Amino acid sequence: MTNPSIENAPVQTSNPADMTTDPVQAWLDRFERQLHSDDLRQALSLFAPDAFWRDLLAMSWNIVTQEGAAAIHHLLAATARRTRLEGLRVRGRAQVGRDGVVQAWFDFRTAVGEGVGHVRLRDGRCWTLFTSLRSLQGHEEPAGLRREAGTLHQVQRGREHWIDQRDARRSSWGQSAQPDVLIVGGGQGGLALAARLKRLGVSALVVDRHARPGDAWRLRYRSLCLHDPVWYDHLPYLPFPDHWPIYTPKDRMADWLEAYCSVMDLDFWGSSPCRRAQWDPQAHLWRVEIEREGQSVMLQPKHLVLATGMSGFPNRPSYPGQQDFRGVQHHSSEHPGGQAWAGRRCIVVGSNNSAHDIAADLWEHGAQVTLLQRSPTLVVRSQTLARYRKPLYSEEALAAGVDTELADLTVASMPARLAPAGQIAQMNEIRRDDATFYERLEAAGFALTFGEDGSGLSAMYARRGSGYYIDVGASDLVAQGLIGLRSGANIQRVLPEGLELVSGEVLPADLIVWATGYGSMTEWAAHLICAEVAQRVGPCWGLGSGTSRDPGPWEGELRNMWKPVRQPGLWFHGGNLAQSRHYSLTLALQLKARLVGIPTPVYGRMSGD
Ligand SMILES: Cc1cc2nc3c(=O)[nH]c(=O)nc-3n(C[C@H](O)[C@H](O)[C@H](O)COP(=O)(O)OP(=O)(O)OC[C@H]3O[C@@H](n4cnc5c(N)ncnc54)[C@H](O)[C@@H]3O)c2cc1C
Numbered sequence: 001m002t003n004p005s006i007e008n009a010p011v012q013t014s015n016p017a018d019m020t021t022d023p024v025q026a027w028l029d030r031f032e033r034q035l036h037s038d039d040l041r042q043a044l045s046l047f048a049p050d051a052f053w054r055d056l057l058a059m060s061w062n063i064v065t066q067e068g069a070a071a072i073h074h075l076l077a078a079t080a081r082r083t084r085l086e087g088l089r090v091r092g093r094a095q096v097g098r099d100g101v102v103q104a105w106f107d108f109r110t111a112v113g114e115g116v117g118h119v120r121l122r123d124g125r126c127w128t129l130f131t132s133l134r135s136l137q138g139h140e141e142p143a144g145l146r147r148e149a150g151t152l153h154q155v156q157r158g159r160e161h162w163i164d165q166r167d168a169r170r171s172s173w174g175q176s177a178q179p180d181v182l183i184v185g186g187g188q189g190g191l192a193l194a195a196r197l198k199r200l201g202v203s204a205l206v207v208d209r210h211a212r213p214g215d216a217w218r219l220r221y222r223s224l225c226l227h228d229p230v231w232y233d234h235l236p237y238l239p240f241p242d243h244w245p246i247y248t249p250k251d252r253m254a255d256w257l258e259a260y261c262s263v264m265d266l267d268f269w270g271s272s273p274c275r276r277a278q279w280d281p282q283a284h285l286w287r288v289e290i291e292r293e294g295q296s297v298m299l300q301p302k303h304l305v306l307a308t309g310m311s312g313f314p315n316r317p318s319y320p321g322q323q324d325f326r327g328v329q330h331h332s333s334e335h336p337g338g339q340a341w342a343g344r345r346c347i348v349v350g351s352n353n354s355a356h357d358i359a360a361d362l363w364e365h366g367a368q369v370t371l372l373q374r375s376p377t378l379v380v381r382s383q384t385l386a387r388y389r390k391p392l393y394s395e396e397a398l399a400a401g402v403d404t405e406l407a408d409l410t411v412a413s414m415p416a417r418l419a420p421a422g423q424i425a426q427m428n429e430i431r432r433d434d435a436t437f438y439e440r441l442e443a444a445g446f447a448l449t450f451g452e453d454g455s456g457l458s459a460m461y462a463r464r465g466s467g468y469y470i471d472v473g474a475s476d477l478v479a480q481g482l483i484g485l486r487s488g489a490n491i492q493r494v495l496p497e498g499l500e501l502v503s504g505e506v507l508p509a510d511l512i513v514w515a516t517g518y519g520s521m522t523e524w525a526a527h528l529i530c531a532e533v534a535q536r537v538g539p540c541w542g543l544g545s546g547t548s549r550d551p552g553p554w555e556g557e558l559r560n561m562w563k564p565v566r567q568p569g570l571w572f573h574g575g576n577l578a579q580s581r582h583y584s585l586t587l588a589l590q591l592k593a594r595l596v597g598i599p600t601p602v603y604g605r606m607s608g609d
Pocket of ligand 1: 226
């Protein structure tokens with residue numbers, strides 16, 4: 001990868017000072033020499049006993065973090081010889097932080113491709129090492145000097161043009177040809193992966209039950225807007241233009257996804273729900289039934305990617321009396337907006353992102369809204385979040401040479417185990433800065449949490465993917481009492497006219513919105529494939545932190561996401577826009593390597609092992 005910005009980038013240290021590359025290059029040189037010696041224990045002496053090594057494919061063909069010297073030795077012993085890590089060269093200048101940690105980016109080669117790495121040295125020994133495979137030798141993406149011609153500037157009778165080839169390809173799927181990869185789900189995740197695969201020359205088809213790319217956003221309530229700022233939200237290869245608003249409204253996001261699908265020349269079947277999939281262990285392929293225009297089409301891809309959305313499998317709680325409710329009730333994913341509810345009584349059950357958004361939307365339409373909060377919720381103001389993301393995702397970051405790719409790599413270079421320390425400090429700062437905001441919320445009776453260990457939003461997102469609200473205005477309505485609140489409220493039963501709480505209080509309602517969240521992506525595997533496969537694969541997401549809804553054992557990586565799982569040919573892809581962007585490359589490289597026969601021995605455990 002050639003990325004000039006990395007050469008000038010200030011990497012997140014406290015007040016970093018540039019220094020010559022010597023100490024880091026010297027460390028890399030010694031490391032490379034030891035890697036090729038017969039005694040790998042010498043290489044280990046270059047690591048601190050509490051060192052970490054996070055690897056995305058380069059050594060492991062997996063996504064793993066090795067913690068401590070013994071684990072690093074294990075990785076080296078299993079993979080060093082076959083990987084042939086070499087050519088380790090510092091990019092630009094190393095930097096030193098106030099804490100004395102010296103860090104630098106570096107390039108490397110392996111037996112199969114090229115990668116980028118990052119090292120943090122403490123007292124001359126490695127504290128954290130990060131290695132990420134970025135391209136496969138002989139299968140480099142056709143960008144820049146390698147771009148394709150597009151046509152032949154010559155005259156030739158009967159030749160096919162691009163449009164003929166495209167149409168023939170698109171109509172061939174399931175008829176005369178099979179895609180190597182079938183991606184179920186054409187949201188941002190599925191489309192980003194399809195774009196990566198396209199560039200790598202892998203045939204891929206995206207199917208979605210919705211009609212148009214972007215419908216997952218388009219069909220939601222009108223007020224929905226991205227809660228993350230634009231710098232965090234780019235799709236691979238095609239960033240938003242530089243006048244794009246900071247917070248993208250959902251219909252613009254939908255249109256962008258549709259345009260992306262077209263411009264990136266992705267093969268997309270809309271209105272085509274995937275009904276079921278079965279792995280054929282003899283033929284080593286899937287048999288997948290898609291319902292297309294009322295017809296059942298059987299596809300036989302080698303790989304099946306579930307990009308069906310973390311927020312795709314609604315949790316619908318069941319309470320006595322629910323079927324007798326005289327008003328309207330629906331899950332938050334089905335909420336069409338507050339237009340019909342002016343002057344009516346609405347209860348939103350839940351207190352996370354969707355619940356707040358929908359409560360605010362109903363209030364804007366003149367409804368009387370009550371939010372039912374069952375357990376404490378983490379709230380962080382979107383402006384505050386944007387401020388803390390500035391060093392990596394902002395105009396200021398870009399001006400300092402930190403482009404999106406470098407920002408993503410920087411985030412990826414931090415082992416999950418080390419992240420909470422910094423996150424706790426940051427959350428404490430936020431609590432101090434926004435003290436008045438939090439006091440007002442508490443005064444209104446809102447139950448707050450900042451995470452079980454006070455580590456805030458990023459940790460909670462990684463651990464359970466829920467439990468928080470990025471405040472874009474609803475908190476003020478709660479604090480002012482304009483949105484009613486019942487905190488610590490548990491539902492006893494649903495009455496024909498509303499909800500009865502365990503406390504005995506009855507809340508009359510014309511509308512109940514169940515903003516009760518979503519199940520694990522593995523539920524899609526159970527639904528589309530079978531319970532046995534879903535059970536074998538285990539849950540998606542979560543680090544094994546041992547905190548609520550993220551039971552141990554510690555994995556140190558998001559379970560089953562973007563990496564091999566305990567079912568051949570099955571992959572899970574998703575997450576927020578930044579994760580979709582970054583890890584779509586990691587997943588695409590794994591698929592490409594397997595399809596062209598590059599050996600991909602998977603090191604380390606898979607989730608659930
Ligand atoms: C209020 C709110 C604010 C948010 N703000 C942000 C933000 O700022 N940034 C951000 O990154 N994320 C944000 N999100 C989260 C965002 O919705 C998800 O991160 C995102 O949609 C995930 O993308 P995805 O492609 O993985 O899944 P989805 O967008 O959910 O796409 C999954 C697709 O799979 C399709 N599908 C499912 N099952 C089948 C089947 N059997 N057959 C065919 N197709 C199927 C669905 O139709 C859907 O189109 C927000 C969410 C909410 C509720």
